[in-house]
Amino acid sequence: MEEDYSRWYLDIVKKADLMDYGPVKGTMIIKPYGYAIWENIQKDLDRRFKETGHENAYFPLLIPESYLQKEMNHVEGFAPEVAWVTQGGNEQLEERLVVRPTSETIICSMMSQWIQSYRDLPMKLNQWANVMRWEKSTKPFLRTSEFLWQEGHTAHATFEEAEEEALTMLDVYKSFVEEVLAMPVIKGRKTENEKFAGAVHTYSIEALMSDGKALQAGTSHHLGQNFSKVFEIQYSDKDNKLQYVHQTSWGVSTRLIGGLIMTHSDDRGLALPPKVAPIQVVIIPILRKDKEEVKNKAHQIKDQLSQLGIRVKVDDREEMTPGWKFNEYEMRGVPIRIELGPKDIEKEQFVLARRDTGEKEFLSLADLTKIIPAKLDEIQQNMFNKAEQFLKTHTFEANSIDEMKEQLLKEKGFIKSWWCGDITCLDKVKEETGATARNIPFDQREGQGKCICCGKESTTTVIFARAY
Amino acid sequence: MEEDYSRWYLDIVKKADLMDYGPVKGTMIIKPYGYAIWENIQKDLDRRFKETGHENAYFPLLIPESYLQKEMNHVEGFAPEVAWVTQGGNEQLEERLVVRPTSETIICSMMSQWIQSYRDLPMKLNQWANVMRWEKSTKPFLRTSEFLWQEGHTAHATFEEAEEEALTMLDVYKSFVEEVLAMPVIKGRKTENEKFAGAVHTYSIEALMSDGKALQAGTSHHLGQNFSKVFEIQYSDKDNKLQYVHQTSWGVSTRLIGGLIMTHSDDRGLALPPKVAPIQVVIIPILRKDKEEVKNKAHQIKDQLSQLGIRVKVDDREEMTPGWKFNEYEMRGVPIRIELGPKDIEKEQFVLARRDTGEKEFLSLADLTKIIPAKLDEIQQNMFNKAEQFLKTHTFEANSIDEMKEQLLKEKGFIKSWWCGDITCLDKVKEETGATARNIPFDQREGQGKCICCGKESTTTVIFARAY
Ligand SMILES: [Zn+2]
Numbered sequence: 053m054e055e056d057y058s059r060w061y062l063d064i065v066k067k068a069d070l071m072d073y074g075p076v077k078g079t080m081i082i083k084p085y086g087y088a089i090w091e092n093i094q095k096d097l098d099r100r101f102k103e104t105g106h107e108n109a110y111f112p113l114l115i116p117e118s119y120l121q122k123e124m125n126h127v128e129g130f131a132p133e134v135a136w137v138t139q140g141g142n143e144q145l146e147e148r149l150v151v152r153p154t155s156e157t158i159i160c161s162m163m164s165q166w167i168q169s170y171r172d173l174p175m176k177l178n179q180w181a182n183v184m185r186w187e188k189s190t191k192p193f194l195r196t197s198e199f200l201w202q203e204g205h206t207a208h209a210t211f212e213e214a215e216e217e218a219l220t221m222l223d224v225y226k227s228f229v230e231e232v233l234a235m236p237v238i239k240g241r242k243t244e245n246e247k248f249a250g251a252v253h254t255y256s257i258e259a260l261m262s263d264g265k266a267l268q269a270g271t272s273h274h275l276g277q278n279f280s281k282v283f284e285i286q287y288s289d290k291d292n293k294l295q296y297v298h299q300t301s302w303g304v305s306t307r308l309i310g311g312l313i314m315t316h317s318d319d320r321g322l323a324l325p326p327k328v329a330p331i332q333v334v335i336i337p338i339l340r341k342d343k344e345e346v347k348n349k350a351h352q353i354k355d356q357l358s359q360l361g362i363r364v365k366v367d368d369r370e371e372m373t374p375g376w377k378f379n380e381y382e383m384r385g386v387p388i389r390i391e392l393g394p395k396d397i398e399k400e401q402f403v404l405a406r407r408d409t410g411e412k413e414f415l416s417l418a419d420l421t422k423i424i425p426a427k428l429d430e431i432q433q434n435m436f437n438k439a440e441q442f443l444k445t446h447t448f449e450a451n452s453i454d455e456m457k458e459q460l461l462k463e464k465g466f467i468k469s470w471w472c473g474d475i476t477c478l479d480k481v482k483e484e485t486g487a488t489a490r491n492i493p494f495d496q497r498e499g500q501g502k503c504i505c506c507g508k509e510s511t512t513t514v515i516f517a518r519a520y
Numbered sequence: 521m522e523e524d525y526s527r528w529y530l531d532i533v534k535k536a537d538l539m540d541y542g543p544v545k546g547t548m549i550i551k552p553y554g555y556a557i558w559e560n561i562q563k564d565l566d567r568r569f570k571e572t573g574h575e576n577a578y579f580p581l582l583i584p585e586s587y588l589q590k591e592m593n594h595v596e597g598f599a600p601e602v603a604w605v606t607q608g609g610n611e612q613l614e615e616r617l618v619v620r621p622t623s624e625t626i627i628c629s630m631m632s633q634w635i636q637s638y639r640d641l642p643m644k645l646n647q648w649a650n651v652m653r654w655e656k657s658t659k660p661f662l663r664t665s666e667f668l669w670q671e672g673h674t675a676h677a678t679f680e681e682a683e684e685e686a687l688t689m690l691d692v693y694k695s696f697v698e699e700v701l702a703m704p705v706i707k708g709r710k711t712e713n714e715k716f717a718g719a720v721h722t723y724s725i726e727a728l729m730s731d732g733k734a735l736q737a738g739t740s741h742h743l744g745q746n747f748s749k750v751f752e753i754q755y756s757d758k759d760n761k762l763q764y765v766h767q768t769s770w771g772v773s774t775r776l777i778g779g780l781i782m783t784h785s786d787d788r789g790l791a792l793p794p795k796v797a798p799i800q801v802v803i804i805p806i807l808r809k810d811k812e813e814v815k816n817k818a819h820q821i822k823d824q825l826s827q828l829g830i831r832v833k834v835d836d837r838e839e840m841t842p843g844w845k846f847n848e849y850e851m852r853g854v855p856i857r858i859e860l861g862p863k864d865i866e867k868e869q870f871v872l873a874r875r876d877t878g879e880k881e882f883l884s885l886a887d888l889t890k891i892i893p894a895k896l897d898e899i900q901q902n903m904f905n906k907a908e909q910f911l912k913t914h915t916f917e918a919n920s921i922d923e924m925k926e927q928l929l930k931e932k933g934f935i936k937s938w939w940c941g942d943i944t945c946l947d948k949v950k951e952e953t954g955a956t957a958r959n960i961p962f963d964q965r966e967g968q969g970k971c972i973c974c975g976k977e978s979t980t981t982v983i984f985a986r987a988y
C-alpha cells in the first residue's frame with residue numbers, strides 16, 4: 053500500500069516531466085515544467101513578503117565551520133548532515149567551510165555588524181537560495197540533498213515584536229498555501245522535541261496528503277535571543293542601554309511542490325490548482341478538415357485569453373492525435389482543456405473539459421472571456437474544498453495508543469489526542485505507532501482528557517500523524 | 521590615479537549600501553538595495569529570454585569531478601579555480617564534487633538523456649543560479665568567489681541554428697544593457713586566446729568604464745560539437761541517422777552591477793538609470809510648519825505615482841534634515857528627487873531635482889503625472905547618450921605598440937588597431953601595454969593596415985583595452 057503510493061508519486065513526477073535525477077546521490081534537476089511551478093510560487097510569496105515589509109538580500113553559500121559551532125543546539129542539529137568544502141583551487145583550506153544548510157549563523161554574524169541602535173530595528177530580510185543537507189534517504193521534491201527555498205530572517209527590539217513577526221509569517225504561509233496551492237493546513241506550535249535547532253519555539257503549518265500522511269508545509273521560528281547572544285547582536289535602546297535583539301526565521305521550500313502533488317493528483321496524473329499551474333488552459337484543435345481555419349481559431353482564442361492574463365497554450369502538432377494530447381495534458385495537471393473542431397466553429401461553440409471533475413460541456417464561444425476566468429476560480433475553489441473535506445474526514449481522535457494503532461491500521465490521517473506535556477510520552481507514541489506530534493494546534497479542544505500515553509489528566513491537544 | 525578610482529568605487533558600493541564583505545575571502549553579501557537592482561535586472565532579462573523561446577530550469581550545485589574532466593579545454597580552464605566538496609556529513613566522499621563554476625558539464629550530461637530525436641530540438645534552457653570560482657584577487661560585484669548569474673544552455677540540430685542562437689542572445693544582451701542599464705557596448709567575437717574554455721568561438725559585448733578600462737558585460741558561446749561529442753548528445757535526424765547536437769551557452773552576472781556603477785557614478789555617488797533603479801523617485805517633504813499637511817500631500821503624490829507603476833518612496837523621517845536626505849539619495853543614485861514644502865503646496869508646485877544633471881526646477885503639481893514619466897524617460901536617454909558620448913570620445917586608434925603605450929599614458933579607452941591574426945602578436949601587446957584584445961568588433965573598418973605588433977598587412981580590426 054505504502055509502496056504503491058510511493059510508486060504512484062514517483063510515476064507522476066516523472067510522467068508530468070517535473071524533474072529528473074542528478075548524478076550526485078539525492079540531487080535532482082528541476083525541469084522546466086516543475087520550475088515554472090516554483091516560479092509561480094516564488095512570485096506570489098515574494099509579493100506577500102514585500103507587502104509585509106521584508107526586503108530581499110543574498111548571503112554567501114559557504115559558511116566557516118566556526119560559525120556553525122557557535123550555537124550549540126544548532127550545530128548538533130545540522131552538523132551530521134552538511135556538505136564540507138575543504139579545498140579551494142589547489143589549496144587545502146585552513147578552515148572547513150559548510151555549504152549552507154540554512155543561513156542563521158552567517159546572517160546573524162552580519163546583523164551584529166549592521167545593527168547598532170534601536171533605529172536599525174526591526175530588520176526584516178528574506179533570501180531566495182539553494183541550501184544543502186546531506187540526506188541519507190531522499191525523494192524528489194520531498195527530501196533532496198539540495199533544495200531551493202526562501203529563508204526569512206528578522207531582528208526586533210522586543211520579544212513581543214519577534215513573536216508577532218513569527219506569527220504573521222505563519223499566517224502569510226497559511227494564506228498562500230490555502231489560497232494558491234489549495235492545500236488546507238493546520239496551524240500550531242511544534243512540541244519541544246520537534247522544534248528547530250536553536251529556536252525558542254517553532255510554529256508550523258501541517259498539511260495532509262492523500263495517503264493520510266502529514267507534510268510540514270512551512271515553519272516559522274521564534275529564535276528569541278539564542279542567536280543574538282552568541283553572535284552578539286546588540287542595539288542601544290532609547291535609554292542608551294545595550295540590549296540583545298529578538299529574532300525570527302521562517303522558510304518554505306520546493307517541498308511544497310511535493311505537497312501539491314500528493315494533495316491533488318489522482319490516477320490520471322497531476323492536477324494543478326489554476327493559480328499555480330504553468331499552463332492554465334490548453335487548447336487542442338481537432339484537425340480533421342479545414343485545418344487552417346481551426347488552427348487560426350484556436351490561436352485567436354489563445355490571444356483573447358492571454359490578454360486577460362491567463363496562461364494558455366495551443367497544441368496544434370499534427371503528429372499526435374487529439375486523444376494522445378488529452379491524456380498528456382491531463383497527466384500534466386492542466387486545469388482546463390478546450391477542444392475545438394470544425395463543427396464546433398460552425399456552431400460557434402467549444403468543448404470545455406475540467407481536470408478536477410472530469411466534466412465536459414459545450415459552451416458558447418461568444419461567452420469565452422467570461423466563462424474561462426470564472427471556471428478557473430471555480431476549479432481553484434473546488435480543489436480547495438475537496439482537500440478540506442478530505443482533511444476533515446481524515447482527522448480522527450484517539451484516547452489511547454491502542455486506539456491510535458487501530459485507527460492507523462484502518463485509515464491514516466491526523467489524530468487528535470490529549471497530551472500531558474511530557475516529551476517521553478511523545479517518544480513512546482512514536483515508538484509504538486510511527487506517528488509523531490505534528491503540532492499543538494492553535495485551535496484547541498475545550499475541556500480536558502487523559503494523555504494518550506500515560507493517562508494523566510491533560511488540557512493540551514496535539515495533532516499526531518505519520519509524516520513525510 | 522588607478523588607486524584613487526578603485527577607492528572611489530569601493531567607497532560608492534559601501535556608501536550606497538549595495539554590499540558588505542562576507543567572512544570567507546572573496547565573498548560578499550548583496551544587501552537589499554544592491555539586490556533590488558539585481559531583481560530588476562533579472563525581471564527584465566527573464567522576460568527577454570522567455571520571449572525568445574527559452575525555459576528556466578534548475579540543475580544541481582555539485583558536479584562530480586569526472587564530469588569536469590571530460591572536456592579537456594574546459595577542465596584546464598576551470599580546475600585551478602574551483603571549490604571542492606570532499607566530505608558529506610561525517611563521510612569522506614569517494615569522488616570529489618565541484619561547486620559549479622558553470623554548468624555546461626552537468627547540463628550536457630542531462631541533455632544526452634533527454635535528447636533522442638530531431639523532434640526534441642531545439643532545446644533552449646536557462647538557469648538563474650549562484651556559481652563559484654576560487655579567485656585570488658576579488659572586488660565587489662566585479663570579481664567575487666561566489667556570484668549570481670544566469671546561464672543559458674541550448675542544443676540545436678545544425679551549426680547554423682546554434683550560430684544564430686549565439687548571435688540572437690548577444691543581441692538580447694546588447695539591447696538589455698543599452699536600453700535598461702544605459703551602457704553602450706561593442707559587439708564582437710573574442711580572439712582565440714580569450715574565448716571560453718571549450719567553445720568554438722565566443723561573442724562578447726564590451727563596455728567602457730569611466731576610467732577608460734573595459735568591462736566584458738556579457739558573453740555568448742557557440743560550443744559547436746565540443747561538448748556533445750564528449751557527453752554523447754546525439755539525436756536521430758529525419759533520415760534516422762545519429763547526429764551530434766550543436767550547442768550554445770551564454771551568461772551575464774552580478775558583474776553588471778559593477779559595470780553600472782563604473783559607467784554612471786560620479787563624485788556625488790551612485791547614479792542609476794531609472795529603468796533599473798530600485799527607487800525611481802524619492803519625495804522629501806520639507807517639514808517646517810503644517811507638518812501633517814505636507815506629509816499627507818507627499819503620500820498623496822506617492823500614491824499617484826505608484827499607480828503609474830513608478831517605484832517611489834517618501835522619506836518623512838523627522839530626525840534627519842532635508843539636506844542630509846538630499847545627500848543620502850543622491851549618493852544612492854535615485855534618478856528624481858521631489859521636494860515639497862508648505863509654500864510649494866500653497867503655490868501648487870513642487871521642486872524636481874535630477875540626479876543625472878543636478879538641475880532643479882519648479883513644476884506644477886497639476887502636471888505631476890505627466891511630467892514624472894516623461895522625465896524618467898528623458899533621464900534614461902540622457903544617461904545613455906552621455907555614456908555613448910564618452911565611449912566615442914574614448915575610442916582611439918593606434919598603429920603601433922608605441923602609439924598604444926602613448927595613448928594609454930595620455931588617456932585610457934578602447935583602442936582600435938589592425939591585427940594580422942597571429943595570437944603571439946596579441947600576447948606581445950598585452951605584455952608591453954597591459955591591454956588585451958577585447959573583441960573583433962562586428963563593425964569592422966574598411967580597407968586594411970599594418971598589424972599593430974608585427975606590421976604585417978592586415979584586414980582585421982581588433983578593439984584593445986586594459987580591462988576589468
Ligand atoms: Zn503523558
Ligand SMILES: [Zn+2]
Pocket residue numbers: 939940941942945971972973974975976
Ligand atoms: Zn601581427
